[in-house]
């Protein structure tokens with residue numbers, strides 16, 4: 163059995179996220195959503211639905227600003243706001259963080275530890291946000307790039323964070339093909355908790371590069 167973790171960034175978006183959730187429910191697989199706080203705040207119903215349907219929610223900052231270009235006080239306030247919002251929307255403490263564009267700074271590490279978070283990056287992207295992307299191009303990229311233990315990063319929103327208009331629908335269309343294909347190749351879709359447990363239990367160094375621990 164091979165493992166894979168599906169993650170989706172930049173949402174939720176009321177046009178795309180419900181369709182994606184329907185598909186994940188149909189395929190009976192879990193995913194992790196790194197949500198933009200202001201989008202989450204605007205769609206508490208979608209956050210509730212993610213939790214109810216067994217998905218994991220992590221923070222992707224409140225506004226998707228580049229943290230390298232943000233002041234220390236902005237970063238401080240952003241981590242505090244995301245932790246409070248997550249607690250407010252889900253009733254649970256926040257556990258996971260992914261910085262916009264994967265850009266780390268010494269301060270993000272400090273606040274990841276302060277808030278007891280695990281920072282999660284990724285192994286595989288499929289340029290699903292690009293204007294020239296098609297369902298076929300996304301499928302082909304995932305097929306050639308995927309491997310056992312990979313964390314996949316896709317986008318269920320993003321027109322305000324650099325993605326092309328309508329791109330998330332092409333990404334969802336690609337999943338209609340790629341999820342059954344991955345299953346047919348022996349891939350098992352695991353949760354972020356399971357991924358981290360696996361990394362800890364088996365001490366898989368090459369997977370640790372994706373994680374910054376508390």
Ligand SMILES: [Zn+2]
Nearest residue numbers: 171172262263
């Ligand atoms: Zn993002």
